[in-house]
Amino acid sequence: MVFVASPQAQAGSGRVTRTDVARYAGVSTAVVSYVINGGPKPVAAATAAKVREAIKALQYQPNATARALTMGSARLLGMIVPDSTNPYFAELTDAIAQAAAARGYALLAANSRTDAETERHNTLNLVSRQVDAIILATVLTPSEVAAMPVHGIPRVLIDQSSAVHGIPTVSTDFQQGAAIGVEHLIGHGHQDIAILVGKDIDPVRVDPRHNGWRKALREAGLPEGPAEFTDFTRQGGYEATRRLLALPKPPTAIFASSDLLAVGALRAIHEADLSIPEDIAVVSFDGTSESEFSWPQLTTVRQPITQIAEAAVDAALSSNSSGGKVQLLPTELIIRRSCGC
Secondary structure, three states: OOOOHHHHHHHOOOOHHHHHHHHHHHOOOOHHHHHHOOOOOOOOOOHHHHHHHHHHHOOOOHHHHHHHHOOOOOOOEEEOOOOOOOOHHHHHHHHHHHHHHHHEEEEEEEEOOOHHHHHHHHHHHHHHOOOOOOEOOOOOOOOHHHOOOOOOOOOEOOOOOOOOOOEOOOOOOOOHHHHHHHHHHHHHOOOOOEEEEEEEOOOOOHHHHHHHHHHHHHHOOOOOEEEEEOOOOOOOOOOHHHHHHHHOOOOOEEEOOOHHHHHHHHHHHHHHOOOOOOOEEEEEEEEEEHHOOOOOOOOOEOOHHHHHHHHHHHHHHHHOOOOOEEEEEEEEOOEEEEEOO
């Protein structure tokens, strides 16, 4: 009886190397390198197939660090979001990871926890890892973002509508989307529409969703309803809605500038023994899966997560990413039960 050693055993018991792959395929290590890196020299189709077969048989994993030194690129994108537990940022991070992978890049994501110092630390950490670009939902002011020492690593801003000098921005058109949501409530006959707005770390910056709410009311000839500023959390939406319901004349409708705020609002309304939408209607902003599984299901202004991800990754990898272009993408109104439809 003849025993044939497995490919892994033939390569040795330690880590499989490029030399092992070359020996198995009967080629030089340079040829293996050309196949893995797609050049710089061409390899005959039959030879390349033998190398790929060897890689598969030996379960060879290229050394990413060595490859980065050779190619001058880590094939790695960095991303920083303010709250990775927020369903919107969780879904967006996943979409960006998929868009990056489709282009041959991995994604290294970090959470700033809505803290400026943590964001600075995360940024410098990504820079030290020599990522090819950083996609950033920042909590810093524009001047602070511009002043960060990133040593030439391209950055792309997401989740904001205003430009920062020299940094491209890909974002939802927040003002347009908020106006659509409020106009829908106005179409149901509501004249006293409140808004739940997330607090901004920059006191000078006005949330464009707040401006969209104002714009829709103004164009309809209606007065501004009450505005509650709170944390972008379920708890924040809950507490802010309780304050609204305690007013001498509570609003008949609420526009919540995120799904999380709206979910908190639903709990407060239920606890007050009020019916949604009969006593008070709710429209939210984001369009995450959370809005679909709330009770009642939320009518929501959906952000185009897939398009944002694709555009952000393209901008991050573009040779022209040093420009400060702002790309605003349109929203979509998803009608469910909470508005009264």
